[in-house]
Amino acid sequence: MFMILGYPAPLMFGQLLLGLINGAFYALLSLGLAVIFGMLNIVNFAHGALFMLGAFVAWGLLNFLGVNYWFALLLAPLIVGVFGVLLEKTLIARLYKLDHLYGLLLTFGLALIIEGLARNEFGSSGVPYPIPSLLQGATNLGFMFMPIYRGWVVLASAIMCLITWLIIEKTSIGATLRAATENAPLVQAFGINVPRMITLTYAGGVALAAFAGVLAAPIYSVNPNMGANFIITVFAVVVIGGMGSILGSIVTGFGLGVIEGLTKVFYPQGSSVVIFVVMVIVLLVRPAGLFGKAA
Amino acid sequence: MPDAMLEVPMLEVRGLNAWYGESHILHGVDFDVREGEVVTLLGRNGAGKTTTMKSIMGLVPRREGKIAFKGQETVNLRSDMIARAGIALCPEERGIFASLSVTENLMLPPVIAPGGLDVATIHALFPNLKERANSQGTKLSGGEQQMLAIARILRTGAKLLLLDEPTEGLAPVIVQQIGRTIREIKQRGYTVLLVEQNFRFAATVADRHYVMEHGRVVDMIPNSELSANMDKLHDYLGV
Ligand SMILES: Nc1ncnc2c1ncn2[C@@H]1O[C@H](COP(=O)(O)OP(=O)(O)OP(=O)(O)O)[C@@H](O)[C@H]1O
Numbered sequence: 001m002f003m004i005l006g007y008p009a010p011l012m013f014g015q016l017l018l019g020l021i022n023g024a025f026y027a028l029l030s031l032g033l034a035v036i037f038g039m040l041n042i043v044n045f046a047h048g049a050l051f052m053l054g055a056f057v058a059w060g061l062l063n064f065l066g067v068n069y070w071f072a073l074l075l076a077p078l079i080v081g082v083f084g085v086l087l088e089k090t091l092i093a094r095l096y097k098l099d100h101l102y103g104l105l106l107t108f109g110l111a112l113i114i115e116g117l118a119r120n121e122f123g124s125s126g127v128p129y130p131i132p133s134l135l136q137g138a139t140n141l142g143f144m145f146m147p148i149y150r151g152w153v154v155l156a157s158a159i160m161c162l163i164t165w166l167i168i169e170k171t172s173i174g175a176t177l178r179a180a181t182e183n184a185p186l187v188q189a190f191g192i193n194v195p196r197m198i199t200l201t202y203a204g205g206v207a208l209a210a211f212a213g214v215l216a217a218p219i220y221s222v223n224p225n226m227g228a229n230f231i232i233t234v235f236a237v238v239v240i241g242g243m244g245s246i247l248g249s250i251v252t253g254f255g256l257g258v259i260e261g262l263t264k265v266f267y268p269q270g271s272s273v274v275i276f277v278v279m280v281i282v283l284l285v286r287p288a289g290l291f292g293k294a295a
Numbered sequence: 296m297p298d299a300m301l302e303v304p305m306l307e308v309r310g311l312n313a314w315y316g317e318s319h320i321l322h323g324v325d326f327d328v329r330e331g332e333v334v335t336l337l338g339r340n341g342a343g344k345t346t347t348m349k350s351i352m353g354l355v356p357r358r359e360g361k362i363a364f365k366g367q368e369t370v371n372l373r374s375d376m377i378a379r380a381g382i383a384l385c386p387e388e389r390g391i392f393a394s395l396s397v398t399e400n401l402m403l404p405p406v407i408a409p410g411g412l413d414v415a416t417i418h419a420l421f422p423n424l425k426e427r428a429n430s431q432g433t434k435l436s437g438g439e440q441q442m443l444a445i446a447r448i449l450r451t452g453a454k455l456l457l458l459d460e461p462t463e464g465l466a467p468v469i470v471q472q473i474g475r476t477i478r479e480i481k482q483r484g485y486t487v488l489l490v491e492q493n494f495r496f497a498a499t500v501a502d503r504h505y506v507m508e509h510g511r512v513v514d515m516i517p518n519s520e521l522s523a524n525m526d527k528l529h530d531y532l533g534v
């Protein structure tokens with residue numbers, strides 16, 4: 001059998017792919033958190049719950065309205081985005097004048113409520129979501145068999161991250177967003193409706209979470225805990241990448257997914273803690289994170 | 296001034312009070328700016344000049360009194376609405392964004408009315424901004440940052456410009472260039488409210504000067520009478 005560094009190649013590539021898939025979710029989720037944190041100065045603890053909500057919305061669209069996966073990929077982020085607008089306007093917006101701990105408490109409470117309601121309705125085991133027919137099966141890459149859907153998840157996440165990055169770094173809307181992150185009162189004094197921009201930024205961030213939720217639906221069973229399982233690791237990713245850094249969250253998300261996957265090959269016992277070990281080391285060496293600017 | 300009594304001033308400030316938290320900073324500020332004028336606010340450090348500018352722009356936490364722009368009361372409006380009405384601020388700290396390039400800084404304020412300068416005209420006025428279009432905004436020299444801060448509000452079509460100490464800390468040739476720019480935009484029909492510490496510079500661009508002390512306007516001196524009032528002015532400004 002073909003070996004790499006004394007390990008069988010298929011095992012290695014298999015874990016690498018798993019790592020990339022996890023990384024795809026880490027990147028999308030931490031990207032949304034970074035966008036929200038940059039603009040609202042709030043760590044959105046409801047992010048995992050809204051990821052889960054995205055998956056359930058896709059499930060509901062399919063089972064009650066017959067809306068297929070591809071439309072759900074578009075509609076679920078939109079629906080969860082509108083829900084985000086409601087949350088921001090009715091609840092979160094009231095907290096900007098207070099210490100940011102209140103935002104943390106509020107979004108944490110929201111997460112508990114949303115996840116609790118989902119558990120009441122669907123139980124803890126969740127509901128299945130089929131892989132769309134176009135993406136079923138596996139393909140032979142020469143060195144390994146890759147389930148097509150898993151490859152699609154990595155690709156879709158990378159494309160969505162790239163689009164988000166381009167919007168923020170290369171468009172005038174993105175420039176306004178970056179400026180408002182630096183000095184919101186001045187941007188508003190130029191005639192820009194900053195409160196509305198904050199609302200839409202929150203909606204955009206949670207829409208990314210919902211997009212990730214739809215991608216995740218066929219892989220994990222759609223269940224109330226799927227967000228909570230991810231979110232702790234995602235917060236570590238955000239801290240490692242640097243709070244609020246767009247590029248940092250994308251690179252760190254994919255990178256840590258891969259590191260986690262490779263650890264499963266080389267030192268399986270360490271795979272569940274490796275990201276937190278990295279976090280500790282990064283915090284010791286660069287407290288603002290790999291891509292963060294020292295405050 | 297019978298004519299001035301009849302026409303509505305571009306900006307009319309009456310009994311303006313402003314607070315930062317518990318500190319009461321402005322105690323009834325009164326002055327007018329007529330269309331096409333360049334008017335200065337002079338005064339010592341801490342007299343309340345910047346606070347007056349910020350109050351007009353809606354950037355202080357609490358303000359009361361009358362601030363009418365073209366006859367419209369703005370004291371209860373949000374700052375973005377005040378900007379949309381046609382007032383633009385060049386802040387004392389310049390407010391150049393580090394995460395934006397020079398061009399992005401220039402294009403940031405939205406055009407709120409026709410009649411602003413186009414980018415070609417701005418580049419002709421400030422050639423440095425063209426050369427350094429892709430640099431990070433805060434990598435510019437202090438003088439270039441000041442030009443950028445002025446240039447970006449000339450694009451918007453706002454007709455009342457609030458310039459807060461545009462010459463502060465800059466080399467003489469740049470101060471002269473800013474003087475030329477202010478005279479040029481006056482010629483184009485803009486109205487300017489200018490905060491200055493340097494009244495020698497102010498005298499080269501302004502029509503009238505208001506003197507502020509302890510959060511009030513205490514005197515008004517037309518530019519033509521400036522030399523006759525030098526002693527008084529030295530007294531006010533402590534120079
Ligand atoms: N953000 C703030 N919070 C509390 N007090 C402030 C704040 N900004 C200014 N002040 C106080 O308000 C008073 C007026 O300040 P302001 O900046 O308006 O003065 P100024 O005339 O512009 O002075 P300078 O010539 O130094 O720019 C000062 O006593 C200052 O300490």
Ligand SMILES: [Mg+2]
Nearest residue numbers: 344345346387
């Ligand atoms: Mg000042």
